[in-house]
Amino acid sequence: xxxxxxxxxxxxxxxxxxxxxxxxxxxxxxxxxxxxxxxxxxxxxxxxxxxxxxxxxxxxxxxxxxxxxxxxxxxxxxxxxxxxxxxxxxxxxxxxxxxxxxxxxxxxxxxxxxxxxxxxxxxxxxxxxxxxxxxxxxxxxxxxxxxxxxxxxxxxxxxxxxxxxxxxxxxxxxxxxxxxxxxxxxxxxxxxxxxxxxxxxxxxxxxxxxxx
Amino acid sequence: xxxxxxxxxxxxxxxxxxxxxxxxxxxxxxxxxxxxxxxxxxxxxxxxxxxxxxxxxxxxxxxxxxxxxxxxxxxxxxxxxxxxxxxxxxxxxxxxxxxxxxxxxxxxxxxxxxxxxxxxxxxxxxxxxxxxxxxxxxxxxxxxxxxxxxxxxxxxxxxxxxxxxxxxxxxxxxxxxxxxxxxxxxxxxxxxxxxxxxxxxxxxxxxxxxxxxxxxxxxxxxxxxxxxxxxxxxxxxxxxxxxxxxxxxxxxxxxxxxxxxxxxxxxxxxxxxxxxxxxxxxxxxxxxxxxxxxxxxxxxxxxxxxxxxxxxxxxxxxxxxxxxxxxxxxxxxxxxxxxxxxxxxxxxxxxxxxxxxxxxxxxxxxxxxxxxxxxxxxxxxxxxxxxxxxxxxxxxxxxxxxxxxxxxxxxxxxxxxxxxxxxxxxxx
Numbered sequence: 001x002x003x004x005x006x007x008x009x010x011x012x013x014x015x016x017x018x019x020x021x022x023x024x025x026x027x028x029x030x031x032x033x034x035x036x037x038x039x040x041x042x043x044x045x046x047x048x049x050x051x052x053x054x055x056x057x058x059x060x061x062x063x064x065x066x067x068x069x070x071x072x073x074x075x076x077x078x079x080x081x082x083x084x085x086x087x088x089x090x091x092x093x094x095x096x097x098x099x100x101x102x103x104x105x106x107x108x109x110x111x112x113x114x115x116x117x118x119x120x121x122x123x124x125x126x127x128x129x130x131x132x133x134x135x136x137x138x139x140x141x142x143x144x145x146x147x148x149x150x151x152x153x154x155x156x157x158x159x160x161x162x163x164x165x166x167x168x169x170x171x172x173x174x175x176x177x178x179x180x181x182x183x184x185x186x187x188x189x190x191x192x193x194x195x196x197x198x199x200x201x202x203x204x205x206x207x208x209x210x211x212x
Numbered sequence: 213x214x215x216x217x218x219x220x221x222x223x224x225x226x227x228x229x230x231x232x233x234x235x236x237x238x239x240x241x242x243x244x245x246x247x248x249x250x251x252x253x254x255x256x257x258x259x260x261x262x263x264x265x266x267x268x269x270x271x272x273x274x275x276x277x278x279x280x281x282x283x284x285x286x287x288x289x290x291x292x293x294x295x296x297x298x299x300x301x302x303x304x305x306x307x308x309x310x311x312x313x314x315x316x317x318x319x320x321x322x323x324x325x326x327x328x329x330x331x332x333x334x335x336x337x338x339x340x341x342x343x344x345x346x347x348x349x350x351x352x353x354x355x356x357x358x359x360x361x362x363x364x365x366x367x368x369x370x371x372x373x374x375x376x377x378x379x380x381x382x383x384x385x386x387x388x389x390x391x392x393x394x395x396x397x398x399x400x401x402x403x404x405x406x407x408x409x410x411x412x413x414x415x416x417x418x419x420x421x422x423x424x425x426x427x428x429x430x431x432x433x434x435x436x437x438x439x440x441x442x443x444x445x446x447x448x449x450x451x452x453x454x455x456x457x458x459x460x461x462x463x464x465x466x467x468x469x470x471x472x473x474x475x476x477x478x479x480x481x482x483x484x485x486x487x488x489x490x491x492x493x494x495x496x497x498x499x500x501x502x503x504x505x506x507x508x509x510x511x512x513x514x515x516x517x518x519x520x521x522x523x524x525x526x527x528x529x530x531x532x533x534x535x536x537x538x539x540x541x542x543x544x545x546x547x548x549x550x551x552x553x554x555x556x557x558x559x560x561x562x563x564x565x566x567x568x569x570x571x572x573x574x575x576x577x578x579x580x581x582x583x584x585x586x587x588x589x590x591x592x593x594x595x596x597x598x599x600x601x602x603x604x605x606x607x608x609x610x611x612x613x614x615x616x617x618x619x620x621x622x623x624x625x626x627x628x629x630x631x632x633x634x635x636x637x638x639x640x
């Protein structure tokens with residue numbers, strides 16, 4: 001089944017390029033160049049997946065998700081960006097995106113990422129996994145942290161490390177002797193923690209990071 | 213990297229107290245102070261409240277610090293690409309949510325309660341309510357001075373004039389704050405005049421005059437103070453702008469060169485990809501990176517090694533790092549071994565890209581270099597391919613680290629390098 005997609009990016013050339021790369025593997029319903037257009041397109045067309053640029057005129061990708069909230073219940077967002085700034089990436093995930101990939105991703109990889117997001121799973125690139133590990137690392141004195149959301153389980157950490165090392169979900173599963181489904185479960189649970197955790201290190205970490 | 217963009221030299225920076233822009237209920241004084249002193253924010257806030265309840269000193273201290281401490285938001289600089297994106301509204305604004313106002317209301321209620329309690333215990337003078345209203349009015353006005361300053365800073369074509377100095381971009385909220393603050397001040401003064409009306413008309417005139425001057429000074433004080441600060445900032449900004457302009461010119465130049473080269477090699481896909489990749493790395497590093505130079509950070513040293521391999525072999529090398537440690541002589545073998553692993557992957561694996569993942573903690577550095585290429589049989593490595601055995605495994609063993617190679621024909625290769633670091637090594 002081909003999934004329905006809306007492409008949101010302020011560079012027309014990039015939208016065209018993505019459209020060409022996706023070809024017939026997905027159905028592109030519309031393109032949008034800024035926050036207002038994106039919100040209108042998503043709400044009226046109810047696509048399954050929105051490819052969302054992180055930097056966007058009108059407040060960025062986060063603003064799109066904030067304004068769409070609740071009005072397109074079955075739509076899922078996949079962030080796509082050239083910005084590797086950790087703050088932006090984590091911010092976008094916390095605003096509700098189901099995954100993050102960089103714009104240098106190849107066509108087939110992008111299609112499989114779209115399929116995965118449309119099926120309700122999360123898409124973690126090595127870079128995002130690295131950010132997550134960084135964000136949840138550090139001051140974890142086990143005695144203090146009793147909130148479940150504030151730390152990753154040992155298994156989740158292992159999965160994240162393997163993804164950061166460049167392993168595909170299938171390879172992670174083989175490495176840890178678990179099923180791909182279980183890997184997906186772990187990844188989704190990491191995503192949930194990332195979105196729900198109120199741990200203030202998470203929001204402050206990006207700015208602290210450069211102090212080293 | 214063929215260009216050295218931005219200077220991240222280890223310059224000495226004095227530790228400077230600022231008003232926090234993140235832990236802010238009123239002016240961010242408590243948050244900034246807590247950060248500076250390394251104590252919990254709540255403790256500082258309670259100290260202010262208690263000091264206020266006891267003698268009113270807390271309010272005075274708070275106000276004084278509010279006036280003189282610069283705002284942290286004002287001093288924060290990020291990478292040029294991010295700053296530009298913020299200014300042009302391509303990134304979300306850091307707004308304040310209603311839910312964050314909860315603590316402010318609670319703390320305010322406690323403060324007022326304590327003040328009232330103190331008043332009823334000591335036996336109230338008629339001055340209590342005017343003073344309270346006056347302080348509240350000032351707080352609101354000073355908040356507006358902060359907001360105006362912040363908006364000035366966000367605005368890129370920043371010319372300072374009087375209106376902008378007072379209302380910033382002139383949002384409804386800023387006018388509301390101005391009016392509310394002034395109204396509170398007027399009510400306070402009127403109340404004061406009414407309550408002390410018996411003291412005689414001549415005294416009233418004197419007091420009113422004095423109050424007017426004091427009120428005015430207190431009201432515009434912060435603005436003036438900050439305008440002076442902004443002027444100094446502007447001077448610094450001008451210098452920075454010139455640096456940036458030079459940098460931009462340099463970058464545009466290198467992009468032009470790359471484009472010319474790409475045209476020349478248009479029929480050679482591999483070269484074009486390599487040129488594009490190198491240029492991308494360069495631009496990305498300049499626009500979005502805020503990371504230190506290779507000689508101070510191990511992560512940066514690894515990235516530099518990866519960049520060299522990319523340039524030499526035309527194969528993308530994705531580097532992901534978690535944590536970072538200062539780059540020391542003792543870590544050189546790790547970087548070299550990892551580099552050798554990348555070169556091997558680029559030369560022999562035939563994989564379309566190489567993934568490098570490094571995890572760095574205080575006591576240990578681990579690097580994984582992985583490709584999804586041909587792989588090989590470790591036991592039958594030909595004698596001329598000494599790379600793995602000598603450069604990686606032996607090198608690590610000599611320097612007290614370990615290296616592990618996992619591979620099989622058709623399975624790709626992963627080289628894991630790790631090294632424990634002692635405390636004295638890392639700081640050397």
